Amino acid sequence: MRRDQLEHLIRAAGQVLDADTVIVIGSQAFLASVPAGLPPEAVRSIEADILPIDDPDETKADLIDGLLGEASTFQETHGIYAQGVGQRTARLPEGWQDRLVALRNENTGGVTGKCLEPHDVLRIQPRGMTHRIFRGLDVPTCGETMVGLHRLRSFEECVSEVLSDGVPGDFVEAGAWRGGTAILMRAVLKTYHVTDRKVFVADSFRGLPPPKRRYGADRGDRLWADTRLAVSLAEVRANFARYGLLDDQVAFIEGWFSESLKAAPIERLAVLRLDADMYESTLDALEVLYPKVSPGGFVIVDDYGALEAGRRAGHD
Numbered sequence: 596m597r598r599d600q601l602e603h604l605i606r607a608a609g610q611v612l613d614a615d616t617v618i619v620i621g622s623q624a625f626l627a628s629v630p631a632g633l634p635p636e637a638v639r640s641i642e643a644d645i646l647p648i649d650d651p652d653e654t655k656a657d658l659i660d661g662l663l664g665e666a667s668t669f670q671e672t673h674g675i676y677a678q679g680v681g682q683r684t685a686r687l688p689e690g691w692q693d694r695l696v697a698l699r700n701e702n703t704g705g706v707t708g709k710c711l712e713p714h715d716v717l718r719i720q721p722r723g724m725t726h727r728i729f730r731g732l733d734v735p736t737c738g739e740t741m742v743g744l745h746r747l748r749s750f751e752e753c754v755s756e757v758l759s760d761g762v763p764g765d766f767v768e769a770g771a772w773r774g775g776t777a778i779l780m781r782a783v784l785k786t787y788h789v790t791d792r793k794v795f796v797a798d799s800f801r802g803l804p805p806p807k808r809r810y811g812a813d814r815g816d817r818l819w820a821d822t823r824l825a826v827s828l829a830e831v832r833a834n835f836a837r838y839g840l841l842d843d844q845v846a847f848i849e850g851w852f853s854e855s856l857k858a859a860p861i862e863r864l865a866v867l868r869l870d871a872d873m874y875e876s877t878l879d880a881l882e883v884l885y886p887k888v889s890p891g892g893f894v895i896v897d898d899y900g901a902l903e904a905g906r907r908a909g910h911d
């Protein structure tokens with residue numbers, strides 16, 4: 596990573612956390628102390644460790660992982676990524692805060708990256724395996740789903756469990772993107788030779804709505820402008836077809852959740868999966884669909900552990 600790339604990452608991390616200061620630990624922190632630059636072998640890494648300030652439950656570190664982390668849209672666009680680090684991830688040398696080296700210029704956009712002093716970098720002691728992939732926080736963008744393997748496994752267990760427990764109802768994914776997770780649901784039904792349940796795939800099929808003023812949790816959300824999140828119905832249908840899983844057990848509900856779900860022919864649900872990234876979208880879907888979930892069924896809010904908007908909608 597070059598110094599200007601680290602500066603860009605500091606700026607992005609500050610924006611994601613709505614903070615004017617972030618801490619950079621790990622080897623990329625060297626870049627702040629060596630303005631002339633490092634030798635080529637030292638700048639090969641494309642990852643920098645960001646330690647958010649005041650993050651006792653590590654939710655801010657998770658946010659960094661989700662939005663700027665490995666396989667994120669940010670990495671896809673800029674070729675570099677951040678790993679959110681929590682206080683539990685690394686033990687830092689005594690007095691490290693007093694030796695931080697500030698990196699701030701027009702490239703960091705008003706955010707100060709406080710970088711660990713080089714000797715302190717060498718004295719960091721990891722505290723064990725806390726990588727986000729093992730915590731189900733990765734968001735890969737190269738496949739049919741941006742849900743990482745850990746979450747997919749747990750989701751598959753939910754679908755299998757309601758089948759083996761005989762929990763009545765169909766399955767919904769609200770927020771399908773390329774369709775991968777809904778394709779998995781249909782595949783599980785096929786595996787167990789279930790022919791009397793449906794998979795409903797609900798999406799605008801044109802991305803997210805712009806945030807509305809009345810929903811504070813969505814304030815400043817820019818995902819509506821991200822055209823990569825707009826995947827057409829034709830493309831999602833083609834993805835189902837490629838796996839031989841496009842049939843009359845799959846139904847598509849096209850449109851904004853605020854309008855489309857009320858009219859959808861959904862009576863009872865065994866699994867409700869919500870993955871819509873925004874407070875408004877998550878709440879709209881929950882309000883209509885939650886009352887239809889059978890006792891013993893599952894409600895999964897994918898964003899609950901990653902995005903404040905998802906967590907708040909789940910609680911509200």
Ligand SMILES: C[S@@+](CC[C@H](N)C(=O)[O-])C[C@H]1O[C@@H](n2cnc3c(N)ncnc32)[C@H](O)[C@@H]1O
Nearest residue numbers: 740741770771772776799802851852870871876
């Ligand atoms: C994070 S992606 C879903 C990822 C997907 N579950 C997967 O397996 O990769 C969010 C999706 O929610 C959809 N979406 C968000 N808000 C919506 C709304 N209010 N109405 C309809 N679709 C919405 C977007 O179009 C997008 O496809």
